[in-house]
Amino acid sequence: xxxxxxxxxxxxxxxxxxxxxxxxxxxxxxxxxxxxxxxxxxxxxxxxxxxxxxxxxxxxxxxxxxxxxxxxxxxxxxxxxxxxxxxxxxxxxxxxxxxxxxxxxxxxxxxxxxxxxxxxxxxxxxxxxxxxxxxxxxxxxxxxxxxxxxxxxxxxxxxxxxxxxxxxxxxxxxxxxxxxxxxxxxxxxxxxxxxxxxxxxxxxxxxxxxxxxxxxxxxxxxxxxxxxxxxxxxxxxxxxxxxxxxxxxxxxxxxxxxxxxxxxxxxxxxxxxxxxxxxxxxxxxxxxxxxxxxxxxxxxxxxxxxxxxxxxxxxxxxxxxxxxxxxxxxxxxxxxxxxxxxxxxxxxxxxxxxxxxxxxxxxxxxxxxxxxxxxxxxxxxxxxxxxxxxxxxxxxxxxxxxxxxxxxxxxxxxxxxxxxxxxxxxxxxxxxxxxxxxxxxxxxxxxxxxxx
Amino acid sequence: xxxxxxxxxxxxxxxxxxxxxxxxxxxxxxxxxxxxxxxxxxxxxxxxxxxxxxxxxxxxxxxxxxxxxxxxxxxxxxxxxxxxxxxxxxxxxxxxxxxxxxxxxxxxxxxxxxxxxxxxxxxxxxxxxxxx
Numbered sequence: 001x002x003x004x005x006x007x008x009x010x011x012x013x014x015x016x017x018x019x020x021x022x023x024x025x026x027x028x029x030x031x032x033x034x035x036x037x038x039x040x041x042x043x044x045x046x047x048x049x050x051x052x053x054x055x056x057x058x059x060x061x062x063x064x065x066x067x068x069x070x071x072x073x074x075x076x077x078x079x080x081x082x083x084x085x086x087x088x089x090x091x092x093x094x095x096x097x098x099x100x101x102x103x104x105x106x107x108x109x110x111x112x113x114x115x116x117x118x119x120x121x122x123x124x125x126x127x128x129x130x131x132x133x134x135x136x137x138x139x140x141x142x143x144x145x146x147x148x149x150x151x152x153x154x155x156x157x158x159x160x161x162x163x164x165x166x167x168x169x170x171x172x173x174x175x176x177x178x179x180x181x182x183x184x185x186x187x188x189x190x191x192x193x194x195x196x197x198x199x200x201x202x203x204x205x206x207x208x209x210x211x212x213x214x215x216x217x218x219x220x221x222x223x224x225x226x227x228x229x230x231x232x233x234x235x236x237x238x239x240x241x242x243x244x245x246x247x248x249x250x251x252x253x254x255x256x257x258x259x260x261x262x263x264x265x266x267x268x269x270x271x272x273x274x275x276x277x278x279x280x281x282x283x284x285x286x287x288x289x290x291x292x293x294x295x296x297x298x299x300x301x302x303x304x305x306x307x308x309x310x311x312x313x314x315x316x317x318x319x320x321x322x323x324x325x326x327x328x329x330x331x332x333x334x335x336x337x338x339x340x341x342x343x344x345x346x347x348x349x350x351x352x353x354x355x356x357x358x359x360x361x362x363x364x365x366x367x368x369x370x371x372x373x374x375x376x377x378x379x380x381x382x383x384x385x386x387x388x389x390x391x392x393x394x395x396x397x398x399x400x401x402x403x404x405x406x407x408x409x410x411x412x413x414x415x416x417x418x419x420x421x422x423x424x425x426x427x428x429x430x431x432x433x434x435x436x437x438x439x440x441x442x443x444x445x446x447x448x449x450x451x452x
Numbered sequence: 453x454x455x456x457x458x459x460x461x462x463x464x465x466x467x468x469x470x471x472x473x474x475x476x477x478x479x480x481x482x483x484x485x486x487x488x489x490x491x492x493x494x495x496x497x498x499x500x501x502x503x504x505x506x507x508x509x510x511x512x513x514x515x516x517x518x519x520x521x522x523x524x525x526x527x528x529x530x531x532x533x534x535x536x537x538x539x540x541x542x543x544x545x546x547x548x549x550x551x552x553x554x555x556x557x558x559x560x561x562x563x564x565x566x567x568x569x570x571x572x573x574x575x576x577x578x579x580x581x582x583x584x
Binding site: 027028030031162165166169170171172173174177178180181184185187188276277278279280281284 | 484486487489490493494497520524527528530531532534535538539541542543544545582583584
């Protein structure tokens with residue numbers, strides 16, 4: 001008998017936002033790969049590569065990209081199997097380690113709000129890029145492009161995982177080829193690889209700073225891998241797709257953008273591509289790249305918020321999306337306010353996520369192992385299952401981990417520091433509580449068949 | 453026509469288009485090696501992506517399974533075809549004349565049409581999913 005036949009849940013809110021994805025709805029490794037790559041394929045990553053191009057010689061830029069991607073692979077390689085086993089989103093998976101209220105609060109604070117914020121930032125960025133490409137067109141003002149661009153991005157998020165995957169099938173190969181186009185232009189104008197390798201960066205920084213930039217750029221994505229890979233047919237598919245897209249495609253995109261920037265000195269890659277003769281492709285790169293990333297942002301927001309607002313998930317997409325588009329169109333363009341303070345606020349919230357991810361990793365991989373739970377039996381949620389309202393150990397580990405890793409410790413990579421401190425604190429306190437017979441949970445919550 | 457046979461034949465026809473692109477890549481290569489590489493990349497990915505369908509459906513008997521595999525491979529061709537259409541008429545590809553870009557553009561349009569039809573057939577006839 002397969003899992004679908006004993007699926008005891010009711011998908012009240014759509015897209016299995018609060019309940020495990022049934023076996024019959026799972027998707028292939030290819031779909032996992034495309035969907036993750038759809039998140040990766042955005043102008044921001046290309047701009048990240050362009051920044052490396054201003055900071056490092058080509059050889060070092062490639063090395064930075066490889067090391068940064070390897071660290072992200074490790075983090076995502078630990079979080080993805082959690083989604084593969086539980087078949088639930090990151091926010092549902094937070095329940096055991098943070099309690100029911102904890103999963104609502106932490107899910108919203110560390111991912112729901114930041115993902116909505118980044119949706120607004122990316123929508124605004126889309127408006128800026130389109131305006132750069134077509135400075136005189138009335139439909140391409142930052143205001144107008146933010147509105148129609150944001151509306152486009154909501155379509156696939158509204159549909160749900162099928163929408164994200166469908167769009168990634170279309171957008172990903174295109175984006176990759178266009179990145180290749182950038183590489184070709186870079187090599188051609190740089191006088192071949194030898195010429196490129198000799199170009200001196202204009203603002204050199206230490207190696208570690210570059211690695212921090214690469215890891216920081218995608219650390220959030222590495223922690224919320226379960227939002228996508230809960231749909232994976234096999235447990236290892238999510239981790240495999242995640243690692244392949246990082247170690248091959250992220251390295252390729254960062255290096256390609258770095259090459260183009262080394263040659264042109266231009267950090268605006270879409271503009272550089274247009275100037276180099278990419279034509280309509282540069283425009284499509286802006287549209288498809290931003291779309292395939294930003295729909296995932298608002299999708300994650302809807303999953304996180306759905307934990308405490310039990311309505312159809314796509315209503316949350318529309319509501320949150322409207323707020324995001326309004327922020328992008330009004331604050332950034334009409335009111336003329338720079339996005340920098342807003343991005344600083346989002347970065348601040350984002351600092352809490354690695355420690356929360358560390359707690360999740362510690363609870364699933366270490367504490368459950370310590371308790372003797374078999375791997376495939378961990379996080380097997382069922383209707384009627386009891387959770388603490390608040391798991392104070394998770395809260396303490398995540399808050400202290402964030403403060404120590406984010407502000408007190410000044411060496412190493414900040415988000416990695418938060419993560420490993422979260423892991424260490426959680427496992428030490430949890431085992432100590434277990435040995436001493438001290439309860440980790442406060443209150444009790446029983447989930448019903450809707451997953452609420 | 454039996455669906456498996458249809459997939460084999462239509463895949464064979466689809467593979468003609470990247471082969472034409474390979475020839476165009478060879479011609480473009482002499483004018484500008486960098487444009488040649490991009491033609492080559494599109495052609496090779498489409499060709500390999502489509503060719504792999506033969507061993508994958510060789511043993512399969514279940515029509516839905518064949519349909520799902522048909523969807524996967526035709527998506528690769530279709531999305532690369534869209535990429536080619538968006539890129540090949542750009543100024544960067546106009547090496548000596550626009551003849552090669554226009555030819556490549558036409559080939560990509562054809563690959564989009566046929567792979568799109570294959571997706572339609574897989575979904576309607578084999579009850580495959582559009583996102584597998």
